[in-house]
Amino acid sequence: MKIAPRRPAPLALALLLAVVGVTLVACKPAGTGSSPRTARAAAPTIGIDLAGMDRSVMAGNDFYAFANGKWQEKTEIPADRASTGVFYTVFERAEKRLSDLVQGLQRENPAAGSNERKIVDYYAAFMDEAGIEANGLAPLQPSLSAIDGIQDLSSLSRYLGSTLRADVDPINATNYYTENLLGLFVAAGLDDHSQNFGYLLQGGLGMPDREYYLSDDATMVANRAAYKAYIAALLKQAGTPDAEAKAQAIYDLELKIAQAQAPIVETQDIHKANNPWPVAEFAQHAPGIDWNAYFTAAGLAEQKTLIAWQPDAIRKLSLLVASQPLPVWKDYLRFHAINHYASLLPKAYADLNFAFYGTQLAGTTAQRDRWKRALAATNRDLGDAIGQLYVKQYFPASSKTQVEAMVSNILAAFRDGVDGLTWMSPETKKTAKEKAATMRVGVGYPDAWRDYATLEIKPGDALGNMLRADEFEFRHQRAKLGKAPDAGEWWMTPQTVNAVNLPLQNAMNFPAAILEAPFFDPNADAAANYGAIGAIIGHEISHGFDNLGSEFDAQGRLHNWWTPEDAAHFKAAADRLAAQYDAYEVLPGLHINGQQTLGENIADVSGLQAALAAYHKSLDGKPAPRINGLSGDERFFIAFAQAWRTKTREAALRAQVVGNEHAPGQWRALTVRNLDAWYAAFHVNANQKLYLKPEDRVKIW
Incomplete structure (x- = not known):
């Protein structure tokens, strides 16, 4: 059985392929108000993995291997996973925290009817293998x-x-x-x-x-x-x-x-x-x-x-x-x-299910531990209840403030980038900047939480609990019909290791769980933070202006706000980017579908450009320090490539290329080919494999 995150959104433009079976959420701690501020130019730690790089590879021949080659060589995919990488590392940290929270609740013996009691009973019922066997x-x-x-x-x-x-x-x-x-x-x-x-x-x-x-x-x-x-x-x-x-x-x-x-x-x-x-x-x-x-x-x-x-x-x-x-x-x-x-259901059913979905379709050789599956299911159906506890303990207000400042800087850089587009008409620029200026940004957690009062969780009734949770979620969604949309609604539980753009709300969610090292480290060099979480922020901003997001205006309405000439230029640039990704052969005879992945690729290119501009602006006119012999731009681009480090089993890789709108991480790291600054930072020349002529480098925003 596939245990997916709860909140549905076919109009949500997410950052990455599902890498988690557990999604984590958040609670609003006191004193989280903030105002944007300029990021520090340097910090105590470099924020990138120097040991994971392979400097025997020329950056211009294989930038992914240059940034991640040693990591790729030594890393083994866990037997119960279809892939591993940075997202999995961050997810494991969140999973461990979630386990600690649930174990702590079990020791506290919370009151009947409370959210905490429901968490304990749901988890315990899932773990009751003897009872499940007896029930058949x-x-x-x-x-x-x-x-x-x-x-x-x-x-x-x-x-x-x-x-x-x-x-x-x-x-x-x-x-x-x-x-x-x-x-x-x-x-x-x-x-x-x-x-x-x-x-x-x-x-x-x-x-x-x-x-x-x-x-x-x-x-x-x-x-x-x-x-x-x-x-x-x-x-x-x-x-x-x-x-x-x-x-x-x-x-x-x-x-x-x-x-x-x-x-x-x-x-x-x-x-x-x-x-x-x-x-x-x-x-x-x-x-x-x-x-x-x-x-x-x-x-x-x-x-x-x-x-x-x-x-x-x-x-x-x-x-x-x-x-x-x-x-x-x-x-x-x-x-x-x-x-x-x-x-x-009893173990015989679960084992048959895993043999097909886990081993045949994803290549995994061992089921995840029972407690991990129990956490995933509990979090799926009681995500906000767990999340409030999670953020109280693990998401500091200082991180929220610092990330909000980065979002503000990158939004400003995006608006400046729109001003610099020579091909775009003034009226289209005006609307694009209005949309960027009015984007609703959620960092860490929602303002309101799900009420689970009417969800019945029974001790010893694992399957019944999930059936009732499915019905509860359906009733919740159905109850929204005919009502005014909630502009502040979150479509991911904020403990998800992911991020999302919501065109119908002109909004973005940056969940608490992704705001962790190595994506974001409050003590790291600014170049690393802007290259990793900054590019993710830029990616989600840019989704508001990709091939789908650009169909919606500042109020989230489906509205054509482009002049015909601007729309034609946008489409021509998008077609060139699609062709660039069509050329990538992931497995023998299996190429990335550039049109299928176009929205994500547009967001990667435009988001990386905006993050780089925001990083430069954060330096306040001062030169970036050299750290461990690397310039600021080098650290920025390496951090970006390391954020996409991943190792995937062939079956799962094939499944992603066939059925997902995201290119695999190894090829997303090659987004750098479209930025002039990457060529300058690593002295990439026409004799190297990744070189693109200036006129072939795609810039959309």
């Missing part, structure tokens, strides 16, 4: 009985509606991955920004992406064979007769679902997603599903309008509901009910 499939029996009771199209539609959930993965934002046939996302409307609407998104697959079903790649063919064997094994474990034949039928249905789905690049086109359908007209737009039964069961029958994110996919999926044999649908639903909650 009994906790799932209500769901299985409901599936058995499906007799016709209307009852099938009712069941599908009753299991609709708000479970978009915000890390892999535009590629909606859920085992439910459809998913719900709630946010401001694209046309009517005054209220929240429900967005329906495609789902229904047991493997991570449609390409796993459609690609001719030999690895994908092997994955398909392994998936069919896994379906059969899980059904056999549950005592299902004719498991092999039913597994083939389930797979064949999922293949049809994959063929119906829209590809990633298409789902990233916001204009193709803007399809408001009156609820009363769904039967006309997408015949097949009994939509009255579906929406009544989902609690959405009173809504006037829902937005179809992938309209053609929804039409085709609806037709499949009506056209495919009812017994196959029932077997499909039974398999997915068991599969989705396998980690909370």
